[in-house]
Each structure stands twice: as C-alpha cells, then as structure tokens.
Amino acid sequence: MRRLWRYPLRGWRRLTSMRTALVLLFLLAVAAVPGSLLPQRPLNPQRTQQYINSHGSWGEVLNALGMFDVFGSVWFSAIYLLLFVSLVGCLIPRIRVHARAVARKPLPAPRNLDRLPESGSFETSSTPDDYATAARQTLGRRWRVERRTEPSGAVTLSAEKGYSRETGNLIFHVALLVSLVLIAVGRLYSYEGSKIVVQGKGFCNTVNSYDNWKPGRFAAEGKVTPAPFCIDKVSKFVATYTNEDEPTQFRADLTYRPTLESPPEHASLTVNHPLRIGGDRVYLVGHGFAPRVTITMPDGSVVHDTQPFVPTDATTLLSEGVFKEQGKQGAKQDVGIRGLFAPTAAFNGTVVTSVSPVARRPVLAMFVYKGDLNYNGLPQSVFRLDTSKMSKVGAANLRVGQTKKLPGGLSVRFDGWVPWVSIQVSHDPAQGFLLWTAGAMVLGLFGSLGVRRRRVWLRLTPSSATDGPSPTVVSVGGLARSDSGNFTNEFAALLERLRAAGIPAQEQLVPAGRE
Amino acid sequence: MAGINGSMAHLSDTFFTTAIAVYAVAAVSYTAEYSFGRKGRIAATADVPARELVGAGGPAVAATAAPSVPAGPSKRTFADRAGHAGVALTVLGLVLHAISIAIRGAAVDAVPWSNMYEFASVAGLIGVVAFLAVMWKAPTIRHLGGFILLPVVLLMFLAGTVLYSRAQPLVPALQSYWLAIHVTLVSIGEGALMTSAVLTVLYLIKQRHDRLAKAENYRPGALGNLAARLPAAATLDKSAYRIVAFAFPLYTVAVICGAIWAEAAWGRYWGWDPKETWAFIVWVIYACYLHARATAGWKGRAAAWVNLLGFGAITFNFLVVNIVVSGLHSYAGLN
Numbered sequence: 037m038r039r040l041w042r043y044p045l046r047g048w049r050r051l052t053s054m055r056t057a058l059v060l061l062f063l064l065a066v067a068a069v070p071g072s073l074l075p076q077r078p079l080n081p082q083r084t085q086q087y088i089n090s091h092g093s094w095g096e097v098l099n100a101l102g103m104f105d106v107f108g109s110v111w112f113s114a115i116y117l118l119l120f121v122s123l124v125g126c127l128i129p130r131i132r133v134h135a136r137a138v139a140r141k142p143l144p145a146p147r148n149l150d151r152l153p154e155s156g157s158f159e160t161s162s163t164p165d166d167y168a169t170a171a172r173q174t175l176g177r178r179w180r181v182e183r184r185t186e187p188s189g190a191v192t193l194s195a196e197k198g199y200s201r202e203t204g205n206l207i208f209h210v211a212l213l214v215s216l217v218l219i220a221v222g223r224l225y226s227y228e229g230s231k232i233v234v235q236g237k238g239f240c241n242t243v244n245s246y247d248n249w250k251p252g253r254f255a256a257e258g259k260v261t262p263a264p265f266c267i268d269k270v271s272k273f274v275a276t277y278t279n280e281d282e283p284t285q286f287r288a289d290l291t292y293r294p295t296l297e298s299p300p301e302h303a304s305l306t307v308n309h310p311l312r313i314g315g316d317r318v319y320l321v322g323h324g325f326a327p328r329v330t331i332t333m334p335d336g337s338v339v340h341d342t343q344p345f346v347p348t349d350a351t352t353l354l355s356e357g358v359f360k361e362q363g364k365q366g367a368k369q370d371v372g373i374r375g376l377f378a379p380t381a382a383f384n385g386t387v388v389t390s391v392s393p394v395a396r397r398p399v400l401a402m403f404v405y406k407g408d409l410n411y412n413g414l415p416q417s418v419f420r421l422d423t424s425k426m427s428k429v430g431a432a433n434l435r436v437g438q439t440k441k442l443p444g445g446l447s448v449r450f451d452g453w454v455p456w457v458s459i460q461v462s463h464d465p466a467q468g469f470l471l472w473t474a475g476a477m478v479l480g481l482f483g484s485l486g487v488r489r490r491r492v493w494l495r496l497t498p499s500s501a502t503d504g505p506s507p508t509v510v511s512v513g514g515l516a517r518s519d520s521g522n523f524t525n526e527f528a529a530l531l532e533r534l535r536a537a538g539i540p541a542q543e544q545l546v547p548a549g550r551e
Numbered sequence: 552m553a554g555i556n557g558s559m560a561h562l563s564d565t566f567f568t569t570a571i572a573v574y575a576v577a578a579v580s581y582t583a584e585y586s587f588g589r590k591g592r593i594a595a596t597a598d599v600p601a602r603e604l605v606g607a608g609g610p611a612v613a614a615t616a617a618p619s620v621p622a623g624p625s626k627r628t629f630a631d632r633a634g635h636a637g638v639a640l641t642v643l644g645l646v647l648h649a650i651s652i653a654i655r656g657a658a659v660d661a662v663p664w665s666n667m668y669e670f671a672s673v674a675g676l677i678g679v680v681a682f683l684a685v686m687w688k689a690p691t692i693r694h695l696g697g698f699i700l701l702p703v704v705l706l707m708f709l710a711g712t713v714l715y716s717r718a719q720p721l722v723p724a725l726q727s728y729w730l731a732i733h734v735t736l737v738s739i740g741e742g743a744l745m746t747s748a749v750l751t752v753l754y755l756i757k758q759r760h761d762r763l764a765k766a767e768n769y770r771p772g773a774l775g776n777l778a779a780r781l782p783a784a785a786t787l788d789k790s791a792y793r794i795v796a797f798a799f800p801l802y803t804v805a806v807i808c809g810a811i812w813a814e815a816a817w818g819r820y821w822g823w824d825p826k827e828t829w830a831f832i833v834w835v836i837y838a839c840y841l842h843a844r845a846t847a848g849w850k851g852r853a854a855a856w857v858n859l860l861g862f863g864a865i866t867f868n869f870l871v872v873n874i875v876v877s878g879l880h881s882y883a884g885l886n
Binding site for chain 2: 079
C-alpha cells in the first residue's frame with residue numbers, strides 16, 4: 037500500500053517544486069508567442085481564414101494544433117492549470133510555515149554572535165537589565181523583540197523584523213490564484229453583443245437584436261439573461277476632425293431606458309467613456325456611412341432604402357455595401373446594387389477612391405443588377421449580394437441628388453447619407469472583484485520585494501566585577517534574510533544607535549595608551 | 552482640441568537635434584577619459600566602485616574612497632578634464648532634451664509620449680537621468696559614461712529619423728488621463744529594466760573574466776580589460792536584481808492600469824492584443840527571473856540570461872510589435 041502511494045507522492049513533490057514552477061512559467065511565456073504572431077480566430081476570424089487558405093497544408097497543421105486560438109487551446113490551458121496546481125501545492129505549506137513563524141517568538145541568540153555576517157561590540161556603564169530596556173526602546177516598534185536570560189547570567193535580546201515580506205509574498209500569490217478563478221467565472225457568466233445602428237434607430241438588449249453575439253457558456257445555455265434595457269434611439273452621431281483630417285472626437289448621443297418601465301434618459305457615448313447601465317457596459321466601437329437611395333423598380337413602384345456601408349479603409353472611410361430590393365415573387369424583377377461610398381471622392385479614371393473621412397464630396401459608385409436575389413426563404417447577410425441568378429444592367433458614379441436611369445423603367449437616385457454607429461454591449465460580473473484582487477496583488481508585490489527581513493541579536497554580559505563599576509559588554513550580531521537594501525550600512529547605523537542607547541563606558545577608566 | 556502649434560513643434564525638433572549632438576560630444580569625452588586615463592588611476596578606480604556600491608567594510612569605505620577623488624585642480628590630467636567635460640555636456644544635453652520634450656508637450660497640448668518617436672525620446676531622457684543618478688552615488692563609474700550614452704544617442708538618432716512623426720493631436724482613443732498614467736509607468740519601468748539589463752551584461756563580462764582569470768596562462772583581451780575596471784560581479788548582480796525588484800511592481804501596476812484603460816476604451820480589460828500578449832510575456836519572464844534568483848542551480852549566470860531574455864522581449868514589444876504586427880496599440884505614427 038505504501039509503495040503504491042510513493043509514485044503519486046513523488047509526482048506531487050516534483051510538481052510543486054520551484055524548479056517545475058519555473059519551467060512551467062517559461063513554457064507559459066513561450067506558449068503565448070504564437071498567439072501574438074499568428075492571426076487569432078477570436079480576434080479576427082476573416083484574417084485567420086485567409087491565412088489558413090493561403091498557407092495550404094501548413095495552415096491546416098497549425099490549425100489542428102490550435103495555433104489560431106492559442107489562448108483557448110488545450111495545451112495553453114494545460115500549462116496554466118498545472119501552474120495553478122503547482123502554486124497551490126507550494127502555497128499551502130508556506131502559509132502554514134509563515135503562520136507558525138509569526139506566532140513564534142524570535143529565535144534565541146546563537147552562541148557566537150561574531151560569526152554572523154555582521155557583528156560588532158561595545159561597552160556601556162549601564163547594568164545589563166537597564167541597557168536591555170533602553171535597547172528595546174531604541175529598536176522601536178518595527179522590531180519584534182524577545183528578552184531572555186542565559187544560565188551564565190547574560191541577558192540576550194532576539195530581534196526580528198520584516199515579517200510582512202513573506203506576508204506580502206503570500207498575499208500576492210493567493211490574490212493571483214483568486215484572480216485566475218475570477219477571470220474564469222467572469223467568462224462563464226459573460227456576454228457580449230454588437231450591433232450596427234443607423235442614426236435615428238435603436239434596439240433592446242436581447243439576444244436576437246444583435247448582429248454579433250458572443251455568449252459565455254452560461255449565457256449560451258440560457259442561464260444568464262441579458263439585462264432588460266433599451267437604447268431607444270441613437271439621436272445623433274458626430275465625428276470631429278482637424279484640418280488635416282485627423283480625428284479628434286467621435287460622439288454618439290442617445291436616449292435609453294435602464295429598465296423597460298423606467299423613463300427615458302439621455303447620454304453621450306465617446307471612445308473612452310462607455311455608458312454603464314447596472315452590470316452592463318455600452319460602448320461606441322465604430323462608425324460609418326449609410327447611403328440613402330430611392331429606387332424606381334421595373335414595375336413602377338418606388339422604394340426608399342438606407343443601408344450601412346462597411347469601411348474598407350479606416351483612414352479615408354471608403355466603404356462598401358449593398359442594396360437589395362425584392363420585386364414581385366418569382367418575377368425575376370428583384371434589384372440588387374453593389375456599391376462603394378466615398379465620403380470625399382477622387383477619381384482615377386472612372387474608379388472612385390476616397391481621400392478623406394470627412395463627407396465633403398460624397399459619391400456613390402454602383403453596379404446595378406436585376407434578376408433573382410436567391411433568397412430561398414433563408415436569411416442572408418445584409419452586406420453580401422448573391423449575383424448568381426442576376427445580370428448586370430448598368431453602372432454609375434452618383435453625387436448626392438443625381439439619378440441614374442437604366443433600361444426597363446429602372447432608376448436609382450442617390451439621396452444622401454446618414455451616419456451609423458457600431459455599439460457593443462458587454463457584461464462581466466466578475467471584473468469589479470478582479471480589480472480588487474489586482475490591487476491586492478500589487479500591495480503584496482510591494483511588500484514582497486520592498487520589505488527587508490532582518491534578524492539581530494544582542495548579548496549583554498555583566499562584567500566580572502573586579503575593578504569597581506566596570507562596564508557591561510554588549511555584543512551584537514545581524515543577519516539579512518532578504519537581498520533588498522544594503523544590510524552592511526543598515527547594521528552599522530543600528531550599531532551606532534545601540535551604542536548611544538546606553539550610558540557611555542567611563543572613559544577615564546580606560547587604561548592610557550589604548551586610544 | 553485646439554490643434555497643433557507648428558512653430559513650437561519645429562522648435563522642439565531643433566532642441567532635440569541639438570541634444571543628440573551634445574550627448575554625442577559627451578560620449579566622446581567619456582571615451583577619451585576611458586582611453587587616456589593613466590594606468591594607476593584605472594587601477595584605483597577599478598577597486599573602489601565595488602566598495603562604494605556595496606558599502607562593504609563599514610568605516611573603511613571613507614578611507615579607500617578618498618584617493619579616487621582628484622586631489623585638486625593642479626593635479627588634473629587630460630583624462631580628468633575630459634571626464635569633467637563629459638559630465639557638464641551630459642547635463643547640458645539633458646536640459647536641452649527636457650526642453651525639447653516640454654515644448655513638444657505644449658505644442659500638442661497633451662503628454663508628449665503618444666507615439667514611438669516621443670516614447671523613445673522620453674525613454675532616452677530617463678536613461679540619462681538614471682545614469683546621472685548612479686554617477687551621483689558612485690562618481691568612479693564616470694569613465695564608463697560612453698557605454699551608457701552611446702545607446703542613448705543611437706536610440707535618439709533612430710527616434711529622430713526612422714521613428715519620427717510630426718506633432719499631431721491625440722486620436723480619440725488616446726484622449727484619456729490613463730495615457731499619462733499608463734505610459735509614464737511603462738516608460739519608467741522599462742527604462743529601469745534597461746539599466747538592469749546593462750548591469751547584467753557587465754555582470755556576465757565580469758563573471759566570465761573572473762572565471763578565466765583563474766587560469767594561469769590568462770591574457771585579457773578587450774573584454775578582459777573592460778572587466779578589470781568593473782565593480783565586483785556580486786555587486787553588479789545584486790544591483791541588477793534590486794532594479795528589477797523596483798521595476799517589476801511598477802510594471803505590474805502599469806499593466807493593470809492598461810487593463811483598466813482597455814476596459815473603458817476597447818470594451819474589455821484583456822483581449823490578447825499583440826501588445827497585451829507581449830506585456831504578459833515580459834511580465835512572466837521577469838517573474839521567472841525573480842524566482843530563478845531564489846532557486847538553487849539557477850542563481851547567477853542562468854538568472855542573468857533570463858534577465859536579458861526579458862529585456863529582449865521588451866525590445867521586441869517596442870520595435871517589432873509596433874512596426875510589424877498589427878493590433879489595437881497602433882500608435883507608432885509611422886504610417
């Protein structure tokens with residue numbers, strides 16, 4: 037039976053050793069590297085897919101290894117879970133040892149104080165008892181001092197300080213563990229949704245209203261319900277630029293209701309100032325242009341449409357998007373427009389580009405298609421146009437107010453544009469607590485790396501009383517138990533203060549010639 | 552946001568360029584002292600810095616340190632004068648440099664470290680201040696000034712040419728008081744870690760020299776000659792450690808502040824953005840260093856290499872992640 041236990045025990049000891057912890061820490065650093073150099077699926081799925089496609093089988097191998105989701109991969113989790121277990125195994129005994137050290141009195145003085153790394157001695161006219169009291173006062177409250185009397189009659193003082201070094205060390209590591217737990221819990225209960233909202237529109241915080249919904253596990257299982265609030269209306273979006281087209285401010289004004297029953301309130305979202313509604317945060321994460329068109333369909337009916345276009349260039353806000361208008365069912369009279377919107381257009385021949393994100397000379401460049409939009413009753417992306425059952429009927433570059441007439445009674449008029457904003461709603465119930473544990477980590481770290489752990493012993497030996505009121509001999513020894521600070525200088529200063537604490541030895545009794 | 556004061560930005564550039572020139576002359580002065588210092592003087596200085604930095608030996612320090620101070624103007628050698636000129640020029644350069652940064656800040660009406668050029672300029676300033684502070688404590692390292700100023704001049708030259716970007720107002724994402732807190736802490740932390748890395752390199756040189764010097768037929772080369780003038784290996788190692796012990800908590804606070812800012816600006820406190828990932832890697836490597844120094848078999852040389860690895864990661868995070876890898880921290884201003 038005992039033999040059976042030996043292997044797990046040995047394994048446990050090895051796992052919780054400092055050496056293993058060091059290797060695991062190294063592995064953690066190394067494992068994080070591909071996560072920064074390769075595109076990551078959770079951050080940028082399109083770029084990841086492009087990378088895999090363009091690298092053939094190499095991309096497939098990397099994909100199978102989880103290199104495109106490093107921080108969600110099995111091996112990355114394995115490293116930090118092992119580190120977690122190793123840390124727990126290391127901390128529990130250390131907490132026990134430290135608790136005992138704090139409860140215990142400072143250790144008795146070693147026999148030879150002058151064998152310690154720092155030592156010194158001097159004489160005083162005070163009696164050992166008087167001097168011990170004075171020395172206790174001189175050391176002050178930061179030292180824990182224990183007074184003992186040795187069988188020989190010598191009085192010893194054992195002094196120790198800097199317990200908070202190990203306390204800080206333990207606080208840091210415990211706070212680190214709690215932080216990891218909080219991060220995990222936060223991810224289980226979290227959710228994040230984002231939605232493009234054209235100025236003038238709004239939405240409510242429900243799963244179905246989002247374009248993009250990233251639930252944590254419990255939210256995905258329906259155990260976490262999004263808080264019931266509504267952004268009723270994005271009433272206005274303003275982007276401010278310098279004369280050189282450098283952005284200086286993005287601001288969205290909106291009205292919202294914290295709960296469905298409460299009266300509407302006003303708020304402004306800017307880039308560094310999210311709106312906090314209960315445990316949810318509402319962010320302004322993007323913006324763009326939504327061109328407005330009026331389409332006269334082949335059957336003579338008139339449609340007005342406004343569609344958000346997605347920027348393809350972040351600095352000039354050249355954007356692309358589509359309009360899709362259904363005609364009579366089965367008549368193959370649907371109209372699709374694939375468009376390019378340039379806020380300040382410049383022409384390279386007939387090809388439109390944009391030279392500024394400010395809408396000074398907006399142009400809508402478009403290809404118009406007619407035929408079957410190929411809906412099949414299935415939902416389609418609002419940013420994609422399936423032209424497999426359509427044919428191109430014309431192209432044009434339109435300024436605001438211009439109309440393009442096309443064959444078959446079809447015409448398209450570019451009416452203008454409104455801004456849209458991309459709004460993200462995030463929920464993580466653990467992040468407030470996480471901030472507290474982060475604070476505890478920092479405090480612990482300052483204690484752990486800043487506090488100096490010191491031990492000092494004093495031995496006060498009474499004179500042998502042969503020549504009158506002869507002095508007490510005080511020998512002092514010191515030991516630094518941590519690397520910080522300069523103990524040699526500290527000890528020298530302490531020795532001076534201790535020397536001054538007693539009544540000076542009577543100099544006139546010192547035999548001549550000794551000085 | 553009033554925009555940019557162009558003439559002030561131009562003035563700042565002029566001060567910046569002048570500061571580089573002055574630093575370069577200072578570096579030459581230090582090198583002159585290093586090269587032309589008399590053998591006897593070098594022998595004296597080689598011994599003293601070790602004692603001064605440790606402060607070993609209690610009262611004996613004052614006695615041994617005294618001879619290193621020049622005995623008076625009458626006995627000043629050329630090397631001494633070169634060293635003094637180096638210090639004076641360094642201080643002058645520092646003043647010009649500080650004025651350049653202050654004017655740049657006034658021109659953009661914000662803290663002037665929001666792109667790579669400005670960050671490199673501030674980091675260089677902190678490096679020079681750190682060197683002057685160390686020299687204040689231990690004047691005998693003066694002849695090594697060229698080794699410190701040369702990288703600073705190089706960094707600033709790089710900043711003024713490759714990394715340069717003209718003064719611009721802050722983009723909306725940077726309009727936050729966290730810019731001042733987060734970036735200041737990062738630059739102080741990383742500046743200090745750079746000093747630690749320099750000391751670690753010197754430690755490795757000295758340590759190698761000590762090992763080789765035991766051999767009977769040892770003939771010191773260029774590195775050996777440098778090592779002979781360095782403080783004791785244990786002193787260098789301990790100083791490098793103390794700087795990390797100071798910088799690591801600061802860096803931790805900087806990363807936490809970054810997370811608080813990211814929560815407000817990007818909608819999450821941590822998202823494995825390349826810059827965040829590398830901040831994490833740097834933090835873990837320096838955590839390794841602190842643990843390695845407390846682990847048998849890792850003390851000394853192995854730990855020193857971990858320290859250098861950490862600084863390598865910092866350099867990678869500054870240069871490669873800013874310029875090559877795209878992420879949310881795209882403020883290099885190099886487009």
